[in-house]
Amino acid sequence: MGVRFNREYRDIVRDLGAALGQIDNCYSAFEMEQSDWDGLDREEQIEFLQTLADDIFYGLGSEPHIAIGEGKVQYDPTNHLIRVWTDSQIVHLIKLI
Template sequence: MGVKFAREYDDIVSDLSEAIANIPQFYDFLEMEENDWGSLDESGQKEYLKTLTDDVFYALGSISQIRIGLGTITYEKSKHRIKVKVNNIINVVSLI
């Protein structure tokens, strides 16, 4: 199936990475502890986050919702967007 998009992939990944980084304990999905995440330099954190974002984007092509840390990421195919929800805050990443 796959996630359909019309925007530049790098722009989507950038927006989605930023939204994922705001999820408390998102690094749990990477099987990392907070200390491990904090010990990485900025470059290392960006690489891990980009890899996580790529994996999430790919997975959303098969399943429409993924729990990461204390948040939920949902692919809304009919609306061409990905929603990242933490508590009552929702970040929307447009795919078109």
């Protein structure tokens, strides 16, 4: 099926990457330890998170829920949103249109 969107893709990936960075243990998606993640500078972390956001975006086209670290990501096709839950249940909404 695929995720339907009308916003600039790079803006969606930027917003999704920023939201993913709020999830505890998000680096586990890269099979990293916390010490490895902490050893990266902020720019490198952002690059990793945007790569993860890109992968998740396409994954949501076939799986409506994806677990990441201590959180999860959900595609809501009815409302054209991607929801990101952190371990503390804070929801980030990524608008797709």
